[in-house]
Amino acid sequence: MKISPKARMNRLFTNGGCLDVAIDHGVCNEPSFMVGLEDMPRVVDSLIRAKPDAIQMAYGQADLLQSRPEKDKPALVMRLDMGNPYNATRHRTMWSMLQNADEPIIGALEMDAACVVVNLFMLPDEPEMFRQCVENISRVRADCHRYGMPLMIEPLVMLSNEIRGGYQVDGDADKIVTLVRLAAEMGADIIKADPTANPEDFHRVVEAARVPVLVRGGGKEDLKTVLMKSAALMAHGAKGMVYGRNIYQHANPGAVVRALMSMIHDGADGEAAWQVYNRG
Template sequence: MNTGAGAGARSGLIARLNRISTDGRYLIVPMDHGITLGPVKGLVDLESTVDAITDNGADAVLTQRGVASRVHPNKNTKGYIVHLNGSTVIGPDTTDKRPTGSVEGALRAGADVVSFHINIGSDHEPDQLTQLSNLTEEAHRYGIPVLAMNYARGPGIDEHDPESLAHAVRIAEELGADVVKTAYSGEPESFEQVCAATQLPVVIAGGSRGTDRQTIEMVRGAIDAGAAGVSMGRSIFQHDNPGSITRAVSAVIHDGASVDTALDIAGLEIEV
């Protein structure tokens, strides 16, 4: 964890990180996709989705600040992260994430942590590097941790290349973030290189929905490689039973369950 703030602020950073994790492991469900994708399945009735996932093992949920009033009554005392940039699929460039809020605004919305997305290798990388650096400095003045969502995305870049992912997560540490999210490389062996590139807790993105087994195998592989958890959105909130898939993911992250055991615990079909 970044330690650039004073002793009091460091205590606040630790306390707030504990609100979005359990014993250093993270099961975060981002639901800021309303800006990116619109009112898709799982986000129309945001209240029910938040209740189901936080009642079944999620440590924290993440949204844009405007829907905070819909989150707080339904998050079952779990952590809350406010995301501070975004773009849309109908805009000219989805990699051009623009700021959507401030640390003060996130605090007024009841955030424990703030998050910010940057695309390493995109045309917008220079501005986003500066924005993330400025954000971590501002957030740490308030004792607020920063979750950096650092992806390898740009012309000619393989988004799952472990060398590119390792570079992306290291940038998060260099710029002062406290937790870093990135894509999964595809197998534990190559993802070990990514986790070894930084001393920050690394959490993986879920990406597009696969089968339940594929989702849980990905989580198990990431944990085996040294990841600290997941920040998984569509694979959870668009699931036919968000509570059940959350329970399965939680069993792997928090209880060390195997893939089959996690699926069984959650009452999900053990496909082969």
């Protein structure tokens, strides 16, 4: 019997939208991602005060959120996998694996997560990594079905390391739409998708998904640029964002959260969100 994921989904989405702040970057084994995450108790404390809808973490740090007594704290989204495509130098063997292959979502159940997230990497000339991702998702999907746990799939179409080096997004809409469609076919409840190079193409991603789509942030950019791009993607059907470095590597993460929340939940456009940020 399938247990509906609706109850947990309701903890993530308010008025149909969600801001998920990703701080699960410790699984990436990439030093540049750790800037701003050196003191995880402080980071989690500041985000709880900022009140996004969710915080995305791995099992080993999730207690920092779930041990807190506040009833209105953000929901937990738990990262279940790890891999090695994040470094500037390509590794001899590329891989992606679940952190617990025997019982993939046991830690998420233990920590009362509202959702789990797994990658679907599409790298040039890396079919074995792609196969591993499909296998990971298949294992997790079965457990999510059994326990009513929403599954967020993260399709990542990446450029060759020779082009720019290290975890760089290929914004080709055709490639993104095709991989998002595969994630939908595999039973995603939520899809965390790359932005298309032209934001006006993003509606195609939403149409392919048929489930809520949250935009993935990627590398840190100028904040006003981020807000304007986010507004354009929201206008073409995104239900929110999963942003990490554009929040936790910023000088005022709480103000960035408030700006993005105004966009997701109050309908603010990019300029209005920028004003929210400037008010601190």
